[in-house]
Amino acid sequence: MSKINRRIDEILEKICEFAGATAEVDKGIKLLSYTSWFLSRFLPSVIRTSDKTKRERIQKICVGLRKVYTELFMARYAPRLFGIPLCIEGIRNGSWASPEYKDKRIHQLGNFMAWSMLLYYPLEHVAYVRWVAPELIDADAEKFSAYSCQAWALYVVADIVSSFLKIRELCKRDEDIRKQLASLKISEEYSKSDGKVQMKEWEKELEQLERNKYLQRLQLWRNAFYFLPLVNWSLPNWETDPWLPENLRNGLMLAESITCIWQSIYSYWY
Numbered sequence: 001m002s003k004i005n006r007r008i009d010e011i012l013e014k015i016c017e018f019a020g021a022t023a024e025v026d027k028g029i030k031l032l033s034y035t036s037w038f039l040s041r042f043l044p045s046v047i048r049t050s051d052k053t054k055r056e057r058i059q060k061i062c063v064g065l066r067k068v069y070t071e072l073f074m075a076r077y078a079p080r081l082f083g084i085p086l087c088i089e090g091i092r093n094g095s096w097a098s099p100e101y102k103d104k105r106i107h108q109l110g111n112f113m114a115w116s117m118l119l120y121y122p123l124e125h126v127a128y129v130r131w132v133a134p135e136l137i138d139a140d141a142e143k144f145s146a147y148s149c150q151a152w153a154l155y156v157v158a159d160i161v162s163s164f165l166k167i168r169e170l171c172k173r174d175e176d177i178r179k180q181l182a183s184l185k186i187s188e189e190y191s192k193s194d195g196k197v198q199m200k201e202w203e204k205e206l207e208q209l210e211r212n213k214y215l216q217r218l219q220l221w222r223n224a225f226y227f228l229p230l231v232n233w234s235l236p237n238w239e240t241d242p243w244l245p246e247n248l249r250n251g252l253m254l255a256e257s258i259t260c261i262w263q264s265i266y267s268y269w270y
Helices: 003-046 052-075 078-093 104-132 141-185 193-234 246-269
Strands: none
Touching: 003 052, 003 078, 003 246, 078 104, 104 141, 141 193, 193 246
């Protein structure tokens, strides 16, 4: 590898380290955003009162929560300006290809996902700049946003297929280890110290496999919650004439946000 390529990889690694941290923060912001929307929408139905002053106060709180939702929704666009280097690094080094899996289709899907997001980010950047600073660019933000979501849809479909393939491979590993464990228990090696050490290692690996299968199932649930909102945002007139009612769209996104946060917590702490 040439010095220039090594230097490029070093720079990309540093950017990815920074962007990776902001990606975790984004999950929290997403949950706060959709929770604020949920409260603004349903708080008056939960807290019912005949007192006019209290009703007006609740209404003001809901207006404020709606503003928080909108501001947080738009704020999530800014960190994505670092998304392109993440994609380039994934394409160059195969970090999105899940090399810990043996199935080559999983590797190919990971690379495809990196390419789809490399298309997604520039299109979204155009829409974002048009929304926040229309003087800087002359473009149809609604259409560019729809184009970006169409690229994101390719990512989501590939991710769904990849998750099924990963679960399939994890189940196969699980089955193979259980067969080895069963064979060990009926062999003479079982009573020896080496046999017991091997058994503990396999049992530990089985626990890890169950953990990984659970994380992949959570990923499938996230993509399931994404599906209808993603179809809505992929339509050219999604903003002016949305296909999906707001309550359903944001309700699904709130469910995805909760699942996403739990997935991160489980991944870090369990």
